[in-house]
Amino acid sequence: MLSMAIGDRIRDFRMAKEPKLTQEQLAESIGIKRSRLAQYEAGRTEPPLTILKMIALALDTTLPELEDEGVPVPRKTKAVQDAPMPNVPQETVDMPYAGLVPADSNWGDPLGTGEELPVDIKFKGENRFVCKVVGDSCYPYLKQGDIAIFEVDPGPSVGTIILAERLGDRACTVKLLEWDAEAGRSRLKPLNEAYEPPSSSPGWQATAKLIGLEFKHEGVKMTAIEPGGFRSRQLAWRGFDI
Template identity: 30%
Template sequence: MLSTNLKYLRKQQNLTQVQLAEKLEIKRSLIGAYEEGRAEPKLATLVKMAQVFGLSVDELINPDLPNAQKAGGANRQPNVKVLSITVDNQDRENIELVPYKASAGYLNGYADPEFMEELPKFRLPMIQAPGTYRAFEIKGDSMLPIPSGTVIVGRYVERWQDVKDGTPCIVVSLQEGIVFKRIYQQKQETLRLHSDNPSYEPYEVGFEDIVELWEAKAYISTTFPMAEISLDKLTALVLDLQQEMKKIKSK
């Protein structure tokens, strides 16, 4: 139960009730109440607890957490597995859109049903594969040729280690917020994030900082790409330009 697990985890990390309360931004008396089973934390506090201890909410409320941790070992991957979703009048999951302006709020409200209910929602009939999907508006030029303002539709990833290297993903992390990158697995419990724009250097994010991972499955953009010029056409243009330059010089 949560009261036992919370006390166990706090002692595992050598935290006092005061120190844990500061990390959770709540009163110390609440920690005592939670550990004694006299009160239950709100969902937002529960999610923050899971993040502090590097667990999913499911694992945090596991009735036999000490034994589960011993069995799982120290190198298990701490994925957050609880999602707040919305459904339409036919009980089908919506695709919630997280506009760029709502990115900061999403880090605090991704597990809050009320926050999710306020986001714009839509469906894409062409996406038939099972799973939970969410859409994020991206900003910046780090993933060119996909332009700033594009909406990336991603499928929620429960097991990060199953994602192949080089897969484009939306990464939601405490360190960087919401970013769109290609991810590569690292041995030291980190993901290495790469931009398609070579002007940006790769960097690493630790598993403990990652809140969610969404594998990119589609994108929506109001900017149309420029038509590519074939090598033959480019050669012809260069020859025409050279001919024009010769004519100008001969005059």
């Protein structure tokens, strides 16, 4: 029965987290009651697709991997040093904090918010600011809770991950800047393929490129930096268990 199989997978992925996630912790992270999660894991109720996606995101995996019994559950004993970028932050520097990304409206001046956030000192540089990632629109390259470091650049290179601001209401989005050969111009491509491209009206303006990332792997804070601007392939490994 599908509900029993997916329930077992949810439980196994949850138990494989280090430190181990309780039912209550996982349920709280996706906004449901513990009793409801317990029903999913026991196979008494089959979770809807929207909930499954949220569970997969909370467990640092993908929906296909969560559903596929042929994909092994990650082991707790995997060494953190096997991660592609095992840089553990030591010294910090305060950097302008622009807020959450993506943002629906009123993005404002990211360098002039008056707020600051400490990040690894390696990210220190001119015209750089910090954002916190929310939601799954950038998955798997950026995940909820990640600290993203951007550098102001109104003309970033095609192929890089950028922050763009919508004309008019100043909403902001994080997308891949790609070249549209047919139209003869650049366009914004969603990082998460489950999302539709943003509307071209009233238009978007590139404001910054992604140059740094702070995230947690198995409870350890890690960093990644690319001064020229990250390309999606450089972060594609985050879609796999490492």
